[in-house]
Amino acid sequence: MAEQLSMLSASIDELLECDLTTLRDADVLEAMRRLEQSLRRADAVSHRLVVESVERSIPAALGYSSPNKLLVDVLRVSAGDASTRIAAARSLGVWHTLSGDSINPAMPETAAAQRDGTIGPSHARAVAKVMRKIPHAVDNDDVSHAESILAQLARTGTPEDVEQAGHRILAYLNPDGNLGDDRDRKRRRGISLSRQDSELMTRISGELDPTARALLDPILARWARPGMNNPDDPESPRGDSEDPTLDRAALAAAAARDTRSAAQRNHDAFSAIFRVLLETGVFGRHRGLPVTAIITMTLDQLEQAAGGLATTASGGLLPLEDALKLAEHAHPVLVLFDHSGRPLRLGRRRRLANADQRLALIAAEGGCTRPGCAAPASLCAVHHVTDWQRGGRTDIDNLTLACDACHAQVNDGSAGWNTTSTRPESEFPGRTEWIPPPQIDPTRTPRINHRHQPGELIEHARATDTRRRWLRPTERGAR
Template identity: 75%
Template structure:
């Protein structure tokens, strides 16, 4: 039946399909191929439980797949591993056993995730230390599977790093002696083209200080030596011509690595011309670090989060804070900042600090952009009556901000209603070609703790309806600081 269906698709013409039909056919074909992978797992399980490999003279299921399907050894090993983790095996009495990763297996059977998603989840799960309890492991797998249903494999990998840090903040990080031993930057000799190779490793403090510098000096359009119209210096300079920067960014074809290189070159030049080397031995650090009150009181163990999306050991974060200006942001039980509203069009520095602590990064579902790459977005447009109060603002990176508009393909934003689980958080409403139901979604990527709690609640109290991964919950009361409203379009000028 499957072969006949494929024959029919191969012989069918596509020219008569509308654009929407082409997109829908791509989506449904991908879903069917993903579900077919689940059938492949069943066949591997069946062959092993029947001892087919040994009966055919093969010393392993992997060898059977290589001989019968003529696939590579690496592919065969990956398929056997996937069947072991996602397949339904049986006891000697014939009773079915749950898959090792049950939520991942269910997502693949539904066609919501593919092989790469499943492998990304498995890679993260294998890194969880044995000391973590079984319930926490199960919750982590459920969280990753839920994220995978609407994200990419790369999204799962990045979310997995944050999840591992949340589950085991003190594990596998090494100690100060290890970091001091590994730190170093090597500059090679000039080659025949007079280029010098740089390699090495930065410790957490050096990385935390470098990220905000690159976020300003290496942004697209800035410090481009091949573009005479490219602005130089700091990309956040108030005197900078924003139109000139936008035009230069549109012409900028450099890679991220090339922009980083040019930023270093511009920084070196500015440093030498400033004369600062005659008065100081280093650059001052401007690092925004978020930590809990418990971490601050204990002063040891765990990880703090930087505004650039990095992770920093608490001891190092406190060492950085010795010469810093501390800012205390108070939160209610729902995790939203209070009493920082400003009635003006552009967000204040206090509001931006509060949003960094509250949102943790771009609020668009699936986006991992840190606060340093985000602007302040009016959830309800400024020109549509939106307020510049902290409960009406959200962090959004430039790429995601461009997708918020009133067109047929644009996203919309609103504040979650007061009766929802994540009341007050920014909901994103996808366009119809992504989700025909236009179900509002919340970005959990920067809040791994709430994902764990959500998974635990779902395990202890099963529900009859499960919204798509990232979708907003509307089942429990919560903070009602933001007024719910209809979906809004793009904020044409409210960002910073």
């Protein structure tokens, strides 16, 4: 071990002295990837050392009441960091019985992925966070299978992808709901305003229930957009960003000057909204659709009218009962899907998509389709998979959602991304694939964003193990 650590230290010394200025752009990115893989594998070695120290009772022998305090002193890490490392070792490390026999890790598939270097500590924490929420009544086989699915997703996705899929898995494992009942939500809801301080500022605190959050998200998407309603910029456009009379060039210039934080933009948006509510009481439209909470649910959920979660255009989750209450006075829109979850043909000859097509895309895509992007549908534009100027039609099977930032990355330049659709016989038929530039991925392997569609991966896993009752697909006839 000492020899290997000496070699590792020597290698790091050499890496620190390497001349990075001679590397090509592609070499810099490849070095990042290889270093990240090595660091992830090193964490697995750290787990082994923690296990060894605990099983030898080294902390107790040195007078420590817990291994956490040993790590704080030996490694000079924070108490929170030490706690995180110990928790990771407990769930990912290989422990032993008194007779010396090995015990499989509590999360074996996740541990294997980290040993391979394909996932990092944040991925593992995301898996562990979901696993802790699984009710004890769930049988061990289903618990094991859930961990396997999350580890598989972690190998190709981000920690946020894992958490999103975890919400869906928890809903399958506990369809009656374990996310807090309506009484808890009613008790916790509230917004408090403090007294004005010496600088006449008022602190706001509180919690919104799912219905209030679903109503708020689509409003902030317009009014808190960078460049809008900036009180520190006299030339900043006022009102909402989708006003047809708005000078788009002025908005772009104001956005470039905008240095406010997201919290400050939210504050300024509230201020502007309050003003408009008092003066006009009108919000207008957003990206061609009314400012409203757009909720997606399956026909099966609608028929059961209990349990499960509906989704909003802003990427949020809403208990089905609350979604149905919101729908009591709403104008329902029926969108039919094929067996792959793709909307049936809804074509247009003109360039711009209409409101019906946008609603269909919101239900089908859920948000920006570029891999790794978490932007919800409320912040997305309609993008032609095959560009309109190259003969791409405004048909539903040639349309997808992309946020403004990702949309701008689709171009013919050397650093541009390209989009295409998967073939009917592919693993995920009809989905939008994004092809990265060679600087990001030398192989230019097409990628699919599952962030807004965690059910796809769950159903794919179900196909390999049909014994799991909680992984049976829901009816895909309508949403």
